[in-house]
Amino acid sequence: MKFITPTAEELSFLRPDPLLWEQELDARPEVAEAIEQATATPAGSVYWRSTHDHLYSLELMDSGRGRPSMARVFGYWDRYEPRPVEHEIDADLMEFLIWVAQTSPGIDSVDVLKVAQFAGINISWPEGAVLRTPEERFSNIPGFDYEPRYTEVEGLRMAYVEQGEGDPVLMLHGEPTWGYLYRKMIEPLSSAGRVVVPDLIGFGRSDKPAAANAYSYKSHVRWVRRFIEAMDLKNITLVCQDWGGMIGLRALAEMPERFSRLVATNTGIADGRGSTEAFRRWRRFSQRVEMLDVPLLMRNTLKRKTITDAELQAYAAPFPAKEYQTAALAFPRLVPTRLDHAGAYDNRSAIEKLRTLDLPVFLPWADGDPITAPAEKFLRSIFKNCAPQATIKDAGHFIQEDAGEELARAILEWMAKS
């Protein structure tokens, strides 16, 4: 357990939630003493981040004995948002209890695990909490004959397709699409490396937790990081668009040693300082419909009207009913557009980290995407080592669908040079 000191600014955006009630430590003074030594505090709060990236604190109080005599534990959640799913919190608390046991004389962490088993503590997704799109929904997908592969992240099945060999080219889709969006780019880019195209959790063939509070900006970032770790991807060329960039750029900031190149297109990293009118219109629309008509949305957004009906329907395949769209319906409101918006602080911290990186960056941008237009300049201001401006003409937000082959060609040329 690594204790940290969060900034007052971060804490101001969070809500402390009492999880383990106040308890006297007097009955086991040797435990109190061990905790005092391990945390180096006789009184006050010590903080740590769990494997789920949630912030927790252990508050130690000294009621005059010169050592901790009372203790309680808080979780810190996005200030006004519902807290994460309960089993995640239990898993984090179990992680903490194991540390307490390992730190304290006379308590064995094996016994803690046994008690947890006896008490029926659930640290994984309960039955019925996760939906999986039936495989037959994917039986008639035109132009996407890649065999689906799966890996597990935090008890969820995450799907991906891959092609080629060598250093990975990781391609991340966004709202409300899936790996299918990259189908025109997989073949050409596989000449330059091992193309890996996952479906984000809640999308495509990946598992879809049903509860809205399962999805936060942070959880998406974590799932993608876990995917990269599970696949042990290194020397990654990241290709990302829309939420693929919002998530991918955070993963890049959090594990920069795994990345060697970045291609960001029609995306951004919202820092809480406003948004475009086009985005706000989309957000309002998305928050008021019962269910997104994805094929219609794609048809309306695409600039080149060459897509077939069967291809449009492929974008609806992952969503047989409204319950399967929880992630897609949540995405627009998870974009941090205000300073106090959940995720805004994390993004501002990530941006500071990204400024220090000198990996080669390519920002091919569509000429017809009002939602992300200003973000190109912003990304250009963040990264030191950007290739010259490259505009893809007659393309909209879904640049991979409008101009996939062109985009792939431009990326290949740039990769050959960088």
Add this chain to the structure above:
Amino acid sequence: MNFELRRKPEWLETMFPWRQRAIAVNGRRMAYIDEGAGRPVLLLSGNPTWGFLYRDFITPLVESGYRAIAPDWIGAGYSDHPREDSALTFAHHIADLVSLMDQLDIRGFVIVGQDWGGPQGVGAALQRVERLDALVLMNTWLFTGMVSKFHASPRPWTTWHAPLIGQFFMKRHKALSHHGPSATTVRGMSEEEARAYHHIFDEKDSDHGVLTWPRTIPVLEGDRGWADMKAIENRLPELVDLPTLLMWAPGDEVFPIEFANRLKELLPKAEGPITFDRARHFLQDDRGADIARAMVDFLNRTVGAKL
């Protein structure tokens, strides 16, 4: 989580016949009633009351085609009463209501708030602002910088919830939880009605929320509750064009008419304040039927019952 809510006593049934439902929000049980179909109207009460305060609103709303949803805040009514001050903060109440909104998956809703129902309701609605269609505010506030004589006065208010003193009066002796609407009623409520407000807190030491709420009222910068109220106040310009109705009991010493005037400055397109005499702080109880009628009329004229 065990979803058995405390059983409603039989004597309450005739006054409050609607089914109590339960939902888990942030790991605690929230009780709410949910009647009718159509545009959701969230009826939000404050300290020390619960959904019962809106009993005269349910039938008129449902009969006019609205969906009436009256939740009890955590720490109030039939919801869980955590025995922990830090579980009852302003931010918790907001997050609890957001959780309810998400789980019921409601859109195009109306926030109706009085007392803490105002800032907590608007605070939650701001988190899902694209889904908010109208606002009805009664004897409440959404801003800092204005303190009523009542909230500044030592008798009874500041003494009532002073450190340690508050714990004696409010928790050990239920000075507020057993003397809320029944102590200020203008029309003279029946013993049974008073009982409906009081029985919630019959259990010993169940009055945490009743004490925590007064302590959260932001009087000075840095007070518990100040930052959250300020965050709401700063975002009020986003609500300027929303159909908004102010209804007020000028006879209320807690939020006198100056508070309505200040809301009108911040939300200049709001209708009202429509004032109601023969009413004090708990105007929904004093003049329930009249206020419900004015509210349904306003909603019919502006957003309508159909989604």
